[in-house]
Amino acid sequence: MVWITLAAITLAVALLVPACAPGPAEEARVVKIGYIAPLTGGPAPIMQLGWRNLMDYLSWFEKTRPSEITFPADVKVELVWGDSGFEAAKAISVYERMRDEVVFIHVPSPTEATALKPRLERDGIPALTMSVSEDLMYPPGWIFAIYGTESERFAAVCDWIMANWKEERPPRIGMIGTDTPSGRAAEVMGTKYAQSLGIEMLPFEAVPYLPLDVTPQLLRLSNQGADFIYNTSTWVTVVPIMKDAERLGLIGKIRFGGGIEDTQSIELIDALGPLAEGYFHARYCPWYKEAPILWEILRQYRGRLDTSGGGATTLLYGPVPIEAIGRAIQKVGLENVDGWAVRDALYTIKNYDPHHIGRPVSYSPEDNRGAPKVRMYVVKNGDVIPIGEWTDAHMLIPER
Numbered sequence: 001m002v003w004i005t006l007a008a009i010t011l012a013v014a015l016l017v018p019a020c021a022p023g024p025a026e027e028a029r030v031v032k033i034g035y036i037a038p039l040t041g042g043p044a045p046i047m048q049l050g051w052r053n054l055m056d057y058l059s060w061f062e063k064t065r066p067s068e069i070t071f072p073a074d075v076k077v078e079l080v081w082g083d084s085g086f087e088a089a090k091a092i093s094v095y096e097r098m099r100d101e102v103v104f105i106h107v108p109s110p111t112e113a114t115a116l117k118p119r120l121e122r123d124g125i126p127a128l129t130m131s132v133s134e135d136l137m138y139p140p141g142w143i144f145a146i147y148g149t150e151s152e153r154f155a156a157v158c159d160w161i162m163a164n165w166k167e168e169r170p171p172r173i174g175m176i177g178t179d180t181p182s183g184r185a186a187e188v189m190g191t192k193y194a195q196s197l198g199i200e201m202l203p204f205e206a207v208p209y210l211p212l213d214v215t216p217q218l219l220r221l222s223n224q225g226a227d228f229i230y231n232t233s234t235w236v237t238v239v240p241i242m243k244d245a246e247r248l249g250l251i252g253k254i255r256f257g258g259g260i261e262d263t264q265s266i267e268l269i270d271a272l273g274p275l276a277e278g279y280f281h282a283r284y285c286p287w288y289k290e291a292p293i294l295w296e297i298l299r300q301y302r303g304r305l306d307t308s309g310g311g312a313t314t315l316l317y318g319p320v321p322i323e324a325i326g327r328a329i330q331k332v333g334l335e336n337v338d339g340w341a342v343r344d345a346l347y348t349i350k351n352y353d354p355h356h357i358g359r360p361v362s363y364s365p366e367d368n369r370g371a372p373k374v375r376m377y378v379v380k381n382g383d384v385i386p387i388g389e390w391t392d393a394h395m396l397i398p399e400r
Contacts, residue, residue, distance in 0.1 A: 029334065031075055031103060038085060039081075058079055070330065091111070099123055103125070103325060114133075124339040130145075130146075133151075135398075141368070145370050147374075150260070152396050155393070156376065174201075174205060175230050178237060202221055203220075227254065231257070239271045261283065316359065321342075
């Protein structure tokens, strides 16, 4: 009888232990953010690198928990991702599956961001895009950025060209890029700004993401007297353009440069070698050598340094959403955090430079661009060097 009693007590204690242990709700101290991008399709090589860089950054964040980022020690950030295949309909489908579990979404490509914009507003979920157009930024809504628009980047290039132009006639600039929202992002407002300075803009020339031969496009621009050709696509597209330009004898006759933050990259320089010499670019974030912590993060998890996924932009698009979510948790508690709370927290971010790269981020209901300063860089002796200082990007708001 005593044995039965002890056995019963032992069984009762055993049953009580799980009840006293942390339950699923206590274990699940997790906040989820989304990532929707074309991980297959035309821009996949670039988007995959940006996606991996973000995952590396999140791994580094979980391991180090830097004091510069406001976030509860007992809460983890989980990335929920989906491939859009560079199709708006597929992006919407991915979004509908994840929208009820995330409080913030990374939507780096403008094709997907444009398609999701009304749904983000409907559901109250803020998003961050990486290829920025006026339609996404003005008027400010639920889509945020960490730099200015592609037209505003091109405006900085126009300022630089005019400041150094010596001839009496106006300079002629041609744009060449993919026939996509990102490829044409600088075209309309950028052209208007260039023309306001007296620059002669040539017709836009469209090419595929992976062009096999761009002879017709380059010859048309050359025959129209182009002094500068501005590439509006990623380095993957720029490499064959530049090699065709060499074959046609245009290197040295026409000055080449580009937009999109990852155009000027290690990969571009390695692929082009001496052809990259003089390639100009207006950067919104510093070259990787000016951000040494990037080496620590990416080499620790990737084994090598990658600048084709945005480079130093990782040090802004990684921590800024986490900081906003952390501030939202502080204010309303984890159980009450939603997209509205995160957007409110984003607007509290002022002069925030968590990794000290000299590009502080600020948001306001009047400006969702984050860090719209720009600086010219040029390839010299196989390296990328700054020319000039950081300046405020022009705010090119389209007429409605």
